[in-house]
Amino acid sequence: MRITDLTLTNQLSGSLQSQEQTINNLQNQLGSGTSLLTPSSNPIAVSNVLNYQNQLSQVNAQQNNVTTAQSWLGLANSAASQTVSTMQQLRTTLLQALNSGVNNAQSYNAMAQQVQGTVKELLGLANSSYGQTQIFAGTALVNQAFSSSGTYNGNSTSFTIDVGSGAPVSASVPGDQLFGGGTSGVQSIFTTIQNIVTNLQAGPGAASYAGLQADMTALNANLSQAGLAADRIGESLQQVNAASTANQSTSTELQTAISNLGSVNIANVSTTLQADLTSYQAALYAVSKAVPETLAQFIN
Secondary structure (H helix, E strand, C coil): CHHHHHHHHHHHHHHHHHHHHHHHHHHHHHHHCECCCCHHHCHHHHHHHHHHHHHHHHHHHHHHHHHHHHHHHHHHHHHHHHHHHHHHHHHHHHHHHHCHHHCCHHHHHHHHHHHHHHHHHHHHHHCCEECCEECCCCCCCCCCCECCCCCECCCCCCCEECCCCCCCEECCCCCHHHHCCCCCCCCCHHHHHHHHHHHHHCCCCHHHHHHHHHHHHHHHHHHHHHHHHHHHHHHHHHHHHHHHHHHHHHHHHHHHHHHHHHECCHHHHHHHHHHHHHHHHHHHHHHHHHCCHHHHHHHC
16 A cells, blocks of 8 residues: 555656646746747757758858948949049040140140149049058059059959859959059050140140040040949949848848747747646645645655
8 A cells, every 4th residue: 555655646746747847947938038948849940940040140151241342342432433533524624625725835734733633632542442451453462552653553353252142242343444554455544644744734736736635535445444344343332232131131031030939929828837837736736635644745
């Protein structure tokens, strides 16, 4: 008879302990806000969460590259736009110089000074940098993409960044594709400017007029090349911004999926907890009636 009592006690004790564990688990869920307290809570859900978290890490790494590319391209886009604008202003001045009916030596000298003043501005744009890196030097590691004389020191290889959109995106364009010179096949804008200044300083006349006409041809080539380069930078920036939008959307979807897998329905869990507590109290009462008092006290 004593063995029967002990067996019954063990069974009841095991049942109560199981109920206690269930209650503790529900309380922990309410406290933490997640139902995935241990891998054994829901092995399939935990596996899916780990998979989603791995994907989220990859998306975050790609977004870091996107942010860098946006910074590079933002600088490049601004510099390219200002470069094209400056070249257009130069063209307006050159057209004025070619209007020989209203120009004289004094006006030519004034325009020469005006044109010469754009060299410093363009060199500043050509040597734009991101941190310590020249954004218009291609992949060359140089202190200046263009020297003070306007010589290109970079290479013709585009610097690219992987933003997770498939093919790497160009983070800028090599400087010779924007300002000419190098291996671009187009005369450097700095050479064009120097020729314009020389011809203006020579004053009105047939020789300088012919020289300025040749300078207009060269400047048009510079403008055409710079416009194409600026367009490529703009296209790359649009591609990077699209990649950023896609990454943010994917990140939101993954975070939502992770949250849904482990989220706790507060109302349902609270109801279940209350029911389990009531059941537990009833079980304790039943134990106190079903076994000797000393044993009931023991398992309490």
